[in-house]
Amino acid sequence: MLLAKSLPSLPDCLKTDEALIRGCESKVWLHIDLDESQHNLVLVGDSDTRIVKGLFAIVLSMYSGLTPAQAKEIDAYAEFETLGLIKHLSPSRGNGVRAIVDTIQDKLSQW
């Protein structure tokens, strides 16, 4: 929850249906794009719950600043397992993290 507080809130205009990730028990919005140099990833997002937002902050920190090629190599879900976080998550929340990670990988594959 402390992590959640460190992640700035998304303005309401960016909380669009297109940015909404399906498969989460709570609402999660994600925007992913390249920075001005067109090399590195920029990710912004938000959630309506503190706990998912905290988990989301961890996911974002894993991907931010990487090139799309580097990012494709990351298995964030496995990282969560390494951190021992998955076992603390209920199946629905575990699946929520997976849904976030799957959405990021899906968008990366479009580049």
Add this chain to the structure above:
Amino acid sequence: MNNIAELRHDFPLLTRAVGDQPLIYLDSGATSQKPQCVIDEINDFYSKNNSNVHRGLHSLSESATSKYEQVRDKLAKYLAVSSQEIVWTSGATESLNIIASGITQSLSSNDIILISALEHHANIVPWQQAAQLSGASIHIMPIDKYGVLDLPNALDMITRLKPAVVACTHASNTLGNITDIKRIIGTANQVNATTVIDGTQALMHLRPNLSELKCDFYVGSAHKALGPTGLGFLFGKYDKLNALPVFKTGGEMIDTVSFSKTTYRNAPAKFEPGTPNISGVLGFGAALDYLNAIDIARLKEYEQTLFKYCLSQLQEIPGIIIYGDMQYNIGTISFNYREEHHYDIATLLNSYGVALRSGHHCTQPLISELGIQGTLRVSLAFYNSHADIDTFITALKNSIELIEG
């Protein structure tokens, strides 16, 4: 008579832990816990008496059939109706589907189906199907801003609209409100509406007397009244019940079958194709025996005392918003803390061993009428204690501190 506070010792699951915390089970609205006698009955059936019913001539089958049919009598007695008016189903959801799909054929585009804003999805969606197929329209009996049914308005709608069907819950699964269904049924009977009551939440807490209530149909699920999952019942006044068309077909429910034509048996058999949930029915029989041995007035009094205590403890916490009828209630409290998401608080409470429900509770239209995303829901039963509530309140205060900290 038994001391209600001692009955919790009959429920083995209540002694378990969640992680390193003792379990505080406050989710009986989702499913009730089971007393040892119900677990033993199911175990005994499979270890000593397993056989199919209504089939073999051998002793095992005869004994199983006789015990199975005795449970139908027990439920009929519990509800004060006749045994032939009870159909076994897979749950209240299936029961409502049998009724709604059966009534569809007699509805036309001039007809109105009247439901309350408190209904569970299971008492909304089958009616939407019925409306879509028949052209009938659905009207809603409204609630006030606290989530309490506006009874004068509801009665007026029944008189004015003369609906073909009035479908209403006996007690709200989300808010715990007890609906004054006696007056709703009375008014509906005056305009010859078919009355369908969802008794899923009321069955254990209120022990409904259907010969007094005089509704046409009443449904419930065994697992919310100490019985096993996968079993429910449909009560229908015999003529109305038998007039419904068959819902599922197969063996057992037939009278004669040839390759060109089949004739069906009368209710309840016509609605019970295939091998029934025998162990479920026997387990529910043990649950009904258990409930019948408890004095209902004392059970209600005990549950009301717990409810008022929990309510007063919650009301003392600044920022807690409580929804629903706080006077006529089966012991279910829906609440939120300020603008906080129910998901976060439920997750934190789980780490203290507190099991409660969060979300929309399968009542999205009701939640949206209240202008919220969802609630946290405490649903009490007679096997809860004052100590359960104390532990819950402490855990809630700690969770709030973590969020505010």
